[in-house]
Amino acid sequence: MAGYDEKQLDKLISRTYKKIKEEVEPAPVHEIWAKLERRLPEYVEKETGGVSQKLFRFGKFSFRKRWQFMLTRIAAALFGFAVLTGAFAVVFPAQAKNMSNYFLNIVEITLPDNIKNIQMSFIPELREDAKVPPPPTEDLMQEGEISKKTAMHSKDVDNVDAGAGVSLRAAPAEDANSSEMTVFNNDMLGVTALEKYAESQGTACEELPVPEEEKVSLQEVIKRAPFKIKVPGYLPGELVLEEVLFRSLNPENTTAEVILYYSSSSKEEGSKEEDYEFLRIRQQNVIGGYALSTGFSGDGAETCDVEINGDKGKLISFDYGFTTLFWVDESNRIVINMDGKIASEEVLKVANSMEPQAGD
Amino acid sequence: MNVQEIVKGLKNRNTKALKSAFELYYRPVYYAAYFVTREPAIAEDAVQEAFLTLWEKVNQLEDASKIESWLVRVASNKARDMIRKKAREVTYSEIDKTLKTNDDLPEPLVVKEEEEEAVRKAIKSLPEDMQQLFFFRYFKEMTMQEISVTLGIPEGTVKSKLFRGREAVKKYLERELSIDRHKSRS
Numbered sequence: 001m002a003g004y005d006e007k008q009l010d011k012l013i014s015r016t017y018k019k020i021k022e023e024v025e026p027a028p029v030h031e032i033w034a035k036l037e038r039r040l041p042e043y044v045e046k047e048t049g050g051v052s053q054k055l056f057r058f059g060k061f062s063f064r065k066r067w068q069f070m071l072t073r074i075a076a077a078l079f080g081f082a083v084l085t086g087a088f089a090v091v092f093p094a095q096a097k098n099m100s101n102y103f104l105n106i107v108e109i110t111l112p113d114n115i116k117n118i119q120m121s122f123i124p125e126l127r128e129d130a131k132v133p134p135p136p137t138e139d140l141m142q143e144g145e146i147s148k149k150t151a152m153h154s155k156d157v158d159n160v161d162a163g164a165g166v167s168l169r170a171a172p173a174e175d176a177n178s179s180e181m182t183v184f185n186n187d188m189l190g191v192t193a194l195e196k197y198a199e200s201q202g203t204a205c206e207e208l209p210v211p212e213e214e215k216v217s218l219q220e221v222i223k224r225a226p227f228k229i230k231v232p233g234y235l236p237g238e239l240v241l242e243e244v245l246f247r248s249l250n251p252e253n254t255t256a257e258v259i260l261y262y263s264s265s266s267k268e269e270g271s272k273e274e275d276y277e278f279l280r281i282r283q284q285n286v287i288g289g290y291a292l293s294t295g296f297s298g299d300g301a302e303t304c305d306v307e308i309n310g311d312k313g314k315l316i317s318f319d320y321g322f323t324t325l326f327w328v329d330e331s332n333r334i335v336i337n338m339d340g341k342i343a344s345e346e347v348l349k350v351a352n353s354m355e356p357q358a359g360d
Numbered sequence: 361m362n363v364q365e366i367v368k369g370l371k372n373r374n375t376k377a378l379k380s381a382f383e384l385y386y387r388p389v390y391y392a393a394y395f396v397t398r399e400p401a402i403a404e405d406a407v408q409e410a411f412l413t414l415w416e417k418v419n420q421l422e423d424a425s426k427i428e429s430w431l432v433r434v435a436s437n438k439a440r441d442m443i444r445k446k447a448r449e450v451t452y453s454e455i456d457k458t459l460k461t462n463d464d465l466p467e468p469l470v471v472k473e474e475e476e477e478a479v480r481k482a483i484k485s486l487p488e489d490m491q492q493l494f495f496f497r498y499f500k501e502m503t504m505q506e507i508s509v510t511l512g513i514p515e516g517t518v519k520s521k522l523f524r525g526r527e528a529v530k531k532y533l534e535r536e537l538s539i540d541r542h543k544s545r546s
Contacts, residue, residue, distance in 0.1 A: 004530050013529065016479040017498035026390040027404060033382050036408045040375060040415070 071322055072280075075339045078294045079282055083249065083257065104328055106305070106314055114298035118314055121291040122328045122335065213245040213259070221246045221258055222357045227285035227334055229258050234353035236346040238264040239279060249284070257284045262340075279340035279350065286333040292326065308351045317344040325351055332356065367424035370415065382411055385431050392432040392495060396439040406442060410435035429510045433492060474537060482532035490525040497522060 004012065026032075102122060109117045221244050222229055245259040263278040300319035305312065306327070313327025324339040325347050336354075338347055361369070361380040369377025386407065393406035413434050414427075421430055483494055496507045504522075508515040 003534055006526070009526055009530055009533075012475060012533075013479055013483075013494070013498050013526070016476045016483075017494075019476060020395065020480075021391070021499060024391060024394050026387055026394075027400070029383055029386045032386065032390075032404055032407060033379060035404075036382065036411055037375075037379075039408065039412065040378070 079337055104312055116298040117295045119293045213247045216244050216246045218244050225256050225258050226253050228356035230354035230356050232350045232353050233355055234349050255285055255287050277342050279342050282337045284335050286335055290335050315344055323347045363424050370418040378415055385428050389431045389435045393435040393439040396436050397443055402442050406435050406439035409438040478533050478536045482529040486525055490521055493521050
């Protein structure tokens with residue numbers, strides 16, 4: 001049969017829609033509003049337990065409980081710090097090149113007032129000859145843009161969303177080589193480190209925007225991530241994959257962050273908040289070094305050393321059902337952080353079931 | 361109340377803001393839901409669910425100007441969920457068969473009806489984002505630029521997706537209509 005040309009097809013589709021439009025006559029607005037209005041008080045009460053409640057917003061997520069909100073912020077800040085430290089290797093890439101063996105160290109410290117601090121580092125062993133500031137690596141020789149020095153100060157931490165950040169690029173004036181790091185939130189440590197490095201090289205700093213997280217499909221992130229991302233083979237209860245976020249941490253896309261967000265469908269159906277579970281899995285590949293420091297109140301929190309498929313990790317269980325787990329897949333140099341409102345046993349099961357996904 | 365004030369009011373849990381939003385967007389949201397379900401009762405329920413979701417998740421709405429497209433998307437999804445839950449997959453062809461038969465229609469009209477029915481099926485088989493673009497383009501008769509602004513995506517993307525959508529519809533039509541005609545001949 002004869003095919004349709006563009007105009008014919010356009011006309012046909014328009015005609016079909018027009019016909020549908022003619023068929024539709026919505027009920028009067030006040031009738032439907034009256035129905036909705038009758039449901040509204042009951043709905044709000046069901047959602048908030050009878051108390052009008054403000055939602056706590058954090059990036060793309062919103063929480064009804066302050067503790068969920070706070071813990072998520074802490075987790076995000078920790079991850080931001082981890083990213084910052086991990087990016088250290090990008091600032092000093094040659095130093096990273098001079099380092100070969102990685103070692104993982106996890107230390108737990110109890111401070112006054114039962115404040116606990118867990119420090120984890122996954123860093124290359126420094127060689128004696130690696131003390132001298134290194135020459136830039138060849139793979140960054142292509143970069144050469146020099147621009148004015150910019151000062152970076154995020155003065156108000158509360159106004160910085162998770163994942164908000166900037167990237168700095170230091171470009172030596174003479175040889176037009178450059179290196180790059182990402183600074184999250186107001187971590188002045190990273191800024192200072194880069195600025196010092198830049199000064200020692202007689203160069204300038206350029207502020208670059210860190211790409212926004214992109215909402216992508218699982219298949220897409222598997223293809224785009226510069227490492228084999230891990231996906232759980234086991235998920236407890238009603239958890240389903242709700243969102244996948246991807247953020248490349250440098251223009252070369254040699255290091256990236258992937259977030260898989262799972263939640264139970266009960267949230268959608270307006271059931272009790274207690275029934276609602278969620279789990280966030282963040283993973284990032286490590287090029288140079290990586291360090292993480294996390295502080296929290298030890299009251300109502302239990303920490304324990306765990307092993308995830310032979311790799312060391314730390315599990316923190318809070319008595320209100322929130323669990324945080326972080327570990328390093330040493331062979332693949334992937335730092336993984338899980339947190340969520342989910343039982344610790346289940347988090348461990350999920351962690352142990354994670355399998356790397358082939359990119360092709 | 362303008363859009364910004366509505367969203368601000370919703371964030372402050374003001375039911376008057378919800379009513380304003382409802383009055384402003386009821387019709388387009390209803391059309392979106394109806395287009396999926398083709399059943400007025402389900403479409404009405406989906407509309408209510410969409411506005412209740414807006415009430416619940418308004419803090420996730422980052423750009424107030426996208427409230428309409430957000431509501432349209434939510435209503436479409438809710439409508440789809442409702443159909444699935446009721447385990448009665450409503451197809452356009454089924455509904456249309458209940459509305460009318462082609463027996464008494466003259467030949468050219470029958471062809472026209474067949475084509476339109478095939479277009480409906482073809483559109484329904486498109487990915488959801490394309491269906492949404494078709495809805496804005498052909499149902500709301502928006503320009504590419506208006507769609508681009510409403511959905512916050514580049515105009516080029518709108519154009520290319522619509523093009524690909526039309527290509528898919530075209531292939532579907534050519535395949536289905538040739539099968540139908542082959543059947544009617546044999």
